[in-house]
């Protein structure tokens with residue numbers, strides 16, 4: 030869906046969208062494609078790349094705010110579709126920080142010796158919760174999936190450090206007020222868009238810049254590194270201006286930042302693994318590179334992970 034497509038449905042312009050966000054296009058899944066279908070498509074490619082036999086996957090963690098069902102988890106549906114016989118599967122809800130959250134859990138499993146190989150997926154069908162009458166939000170979001178296989182390594186490579194934090198008191202800055210147990214749909218529910226994403230963009234923007242920077246510096250410090258040691262930054266692709274503010278505060282040049290927000294918009298938990306995969310397949314990540322991933326989302330919740338590749 031291009032900016033020109035949005036000009037036809039809400040009062041907006043290509044110039045406004047590009048100058049405020051950097052977004053030009055987003056991908057929208059066809060009707061009938063479920064979140065688990067997208068997760069499976071991504072996970073198949075990750076499994077192929079890792080050359081990992083199906084019976085070696087110990088856990089499947091799915092980060093998503095757009096699950097197939099409220100029960101069971103999308104991860105369980107993915108397990109059934111992929112046929113991983115020995116895995117536990119569950120969703121971990123952390124909005125746009127979902128993939129970082131999954132990496133943190135995978136790292137804990139591996140470091141405690143609980144599991145050896147963990148599939149972490151970030152997947153969203155945000156078009157299903159986007160209000161296409163609200164110009165404040167609809168131009169921002171797209172659908173996508175990304176996946177990684179996390180495994181232990183004895184050569185000092187892997188996830189060196191993670192950090193996550195949230196501020197539940199700010200939850201109304203980015204949320205879906207209706208449809209849960211507190212405000213359930215009733216027979217007299219009048220459609221007002223409150224079952225879709227609503228956001229106070231300018232307030233979210235300020236917290237996002239501050240906290241993504243804080244999370245980034247914390248994981249760099251925890252790993253005993255300096256910002257100058259970072260080979261590649263993979264930020265959550267929400268907005269070009271947020272990414273640029275983060276880059277400047279970290280003191281890294283633009284060639285060290287992975288950018289694809291222009292093509293996909295904000296794909297929530299899928300955005301970091303999608304950018305990671307594009308950078309990897311483009312040959313931008315070499316063995317022993319320090320890769321910094323950092324994200325922020327509704328909760329509010331934010332976090333970062335530092336990986337030695």
Ligand SMILES: CC(C)(COP(=O)(O)OP(=O)(O)OC[C@H]1O[C@@H](n2cnc3c(N)ncnc32)[C@H](O)[C@@H]1OP(=O)(O)O)[C@@H](O)C(=O)NCCC(=O)NCCS
Nearest residue numbers: 041042045049125164165168230231233234267268325326
């Ligand atoms: C959403 C965002 C791009 C808006 O940019 P902004 O500079 O903060 O703009 P504001 O919200 O102050 O709105 C300015 C004006 O633009 C208007 N506007 C909002 N969306 C618009 C659109 N798609 N097209 C044209 N005008 C729009 C607003 O109605 C407002 O008009 P008004 O002044 O007449 O009331 C920006 O706040 C942002 O990126 N925030 C972070 C959002 C985010 O990344 N969220 C996800 C985190 S995971």
